[in-house]
Amino acid sequence: MTHKKRQHASPAGGFRRAVQQLETAAEEYYRAPYRGAIARAKRDEDDLFMLFVFAEMLGIPNPAAYFTLELQPLLLERFHDWHRRMGMEHSPLDHFRCC
Amino acid sequence: MLDLLNRRFLFVGGKGGVGKTTIAAALASMGAEQGKSCLIVSTDPAHSLGDIFSRPIGSREMPLAANLVGLEIDPETETNRFIDAVKRNMRRLVRPELYREIDRQMELARDAPGAAEAALLERVAELMAEGLDRYDLVVFDTAPTGHTLRLLSLPEVMAAWSDGMLAHHERSRHFASLLAKLGARKPNGDELASIDHEPERRSGDSASQIRALLLARRRKFHRARRLLLDDTLSAFLLVLIPERLPILESRKALRMLRRFDIPVAAMVINRLLPRDVEGEFFNRRREQEAEYLREIEHTFAAIRRYRIPLLERDIHDFASVCRISRLLADELRRSSGLP
Numbered sequence: 001m002t003h004k005k006r007q008h009a010s011p012a013g014g015f016r017r018a019v020q021q022l023e024t025a026a027e028e029y030y031r032a033p034y035r036g037a038i039a040r041a042k043r044d045e046d047d048l049f050m051l052f053v054f055a056e057m058l059g060i061p062n063p064a065a066y067f068t069l070e071l072q073p074l075l076l077e078r079f080h081d082w083h084r085r086m087g088m089e090h091s092p093l094d095h096f097r098c099c
Numbered sequence: 100m101l102d103l104l105n106r107r108f109l110f111v112g113g114k115g116g117v118g119k120t121t122i123a124a125a126l127a128s129m130g131a132e133q134g135k136s137c138l139i140v141s142t143d144p145a146h147s148l149g150d151i152f153s154r155p156i157g158s159r160e161m162p163l164a165a166n167l168v169g170l171e172i173d174p175e176t177e178t179n180r181f182i183d184a185v186k187r188n189m190r191r192l193v194r195p196e197l198y199r200e201i202d203r204q205m206e207l208a209r210d211a212p213g214a215a216e217a218a219l220l221e222r223v224a225e226l227m228a229e230g231l232d233r234y235d236l237v238v239f240d241t242a243p244t245g246h247t248l249r250l251l252s253l254p255e256v257m258a259a260w261s262d263g264m265l266a267h268h269e270r271s272r273h274f275a276s277l278l279a280k281l282g283a284r285k286p287n288g289d290e291l292a293s294i295d296h297e298p299e300r301r302s303g304d305s306a307s308q309i310r311a312l313l314l315a316r317r318r319k320f321h322r323a324r325r326l327l328l329d330d331t332l333s334a335f336l337l338v339l340i341p342e343r344l345p346i347l348e349s350r351k352a353l354r355m356l357r358r359f360d361i362p363v364a365a366m367v368i369n370r371l372l373p374r375d376v377e378g379e380f381f382n383r384r385r386e387q388e389a390e391y392l393r394e395i396e397h398t399f400a401a402i403r404r405y406r407i408p409l410l411e412r413d414i415h416d417f418a419s420v421c422r423i424s425r426l427l428a429d430e431l432r433r434s435s436g437l438p
Binding site for chain 1: 208261316
């Protein structure tokens, strides 16, 4: 695609922009589904990680509860996103309110 | 004898009341007498180290004699220290309105089951790491068998836990880097908005903090486990008295220790009846003792055994600790065949 650019460099700047836009759109067309799938996989992974960290609070006994404590502050933001995403306006945990 | 004291960490364990603290103190003072700088650490929440040296010791390192420093780990102090650090961390990250919530949450965690145990593990792991640099010999006077076995198995369990957490975290990181390669544009689907929206920048930052914390944890647990399992560095000594229940418990303890690959260097048979006491009562006791001794020789044939006699007085100060220490030194010398 670089030589294409060179070819059409001088005649019309407008045409060059149009080609670029077309390229971006095409790229986007192919990439979007992948990106969606990967984003979803990442989100699931993050949710699972969060579940491990907050397990004890959700009533799931966790032998490592003590060591997850130090991770909790770092996950506040994610926890907030999670309960919003799950359709809960406020934190579902009585003793853990992020908002 | 030297091979035992040349180790860097000695764990002294056994059933409650068999004389663990006495033997631990004797080993530490033996090391100190040889000019090694020694630390003796009590991990039993019901400490008796201070009682044996007739002085308060507490959770700070306290000089007890030349080359000898004592320390009683207080799980409560350790838990508080840890929780306060987490609290400070949390406060940095959330709005002030939430401070009370955090405090409440942390109070619950402080008393949660397992917290004291985890705090103890944390401190023992730290002491092993530091002890390697700061002392020639660290002797751990442990809590009765059950607790100690659990404590010693924790590094393995917790190392596996931190490995697992890190694996999940790494997977998420991998996805994030793939996403970055595919272009940083926000997806059009609303259902994914939470991933790429504004918090992303901050959570990217917290992701690396999470990673750093997990890596530090993992390093600590793996290190403690590596030190513990290295039989040139660490040894476990089982103390028992020639009676039925301690023998049974020692047998169980040995099985558990083997399961976790923790090397057992020797057994100390404590409080043997002296030969020169006469009388019907003592003769009967000695007969029973002989039976149990035979059982011990038979059951624990593969392990080196040292014998310490019953003394006429309790161990209550440094001088009496030294007396046991000399008796133990004789035993060590005798069994290693040195003059």
